[in-house]
Amino acid sequence: MTIREVVKLLDAQILCGEEHLDTEIHTACGSDMMSDVLAYVKDQSVLLTGLLNPQVVRTAEMMDMLCIVFVRGKRPEQPVIDLAEQKGIVLLSTEKRLFVACGILYTNGLGG
Amino acid sequence: MGGVCFEYDVDGENFASAGNASESVKRTLKQLGVSPASVRRVAIAMYEGEINMVIHAHGGKAAVEIFPDHIEIRLIDRGPGIADIDLAMKAGYSTATENIRSLGFGAGMGLPNMKKYSDEMTIDSAVGVGTTVYLRINF
Secondary structure: OEHHHHHHHOOOEEEEOHHHOOOEOOEEEEOOOHHHHHHHOOOOOEEEEOOOOHHHHHHHHHOOOOEEEEOOOOOOOHHHHHHHHHHOOEEEEOOOOHHHHHHHHHHOOOEO | OOOEEEEEEEEOOOHHHOOHHHHHHHHHHHHOOOOHHHHHHHHHHHHHHHHHHHHHHOEEEEEEEEOOOEEEEEEEEOOOOOOOHHHHOOOOOOOOOHHHHHOOOOOOOHHHHHHHHOOEEEEEEEOOOEEEEEEEEEO
16 A cells, blocks of 8 residues: 555544655554564564654664654654654654554555 | 775764764665665664664764675774673663663663674673674675
């Protein structure tokens, strides 16, 4: 699916990276522990998390991820959004909880 | 023949800037045409090291040397040192504070992960003096 479809499915707000919404994605992962993302994630292109600090964007960047979804209605501060914008990473925010957001994407065909 | 050398200061007081050095190395390797898989291994291994220096050792230096077929990274700090390196290498073992965990790190995966993504890794450490981690990653 495309990132645009993720936005629709999760009823998400786009915080930055609007120009990349048509990028195709195939896999995602959900975690609040960046250490685990760095240790266990392989080629996932979307990260769903409740964590808001700049290292979330750094972690995603090191893993070549394309999109971060902040769950539970969370929004990072502007410097974090600016960093993502600079790296070409799409930031989304959804009111849904981590488990629910992951479930919706999984049942709609996104792999783990 | 020597490689191309870069040196970075890793600011131990600024958690937000941790990753700057790794990001710069990542970009350089990409520009040099190193394969994406190798670039990612380098980026993750070095980023974990940078995070370690910030959360455990008040920062330090990263000395990077890029060769045509591999990269050598030395992460040098004057932090507290590692008393038991074997224990520190155990997956899941961490001395990170609750505060660090709340930032998403300190799962005890940093050093094992650096080993996993590198072809050679050595740790030279003395308590009260500091730690130097050497990483070699073949392209």
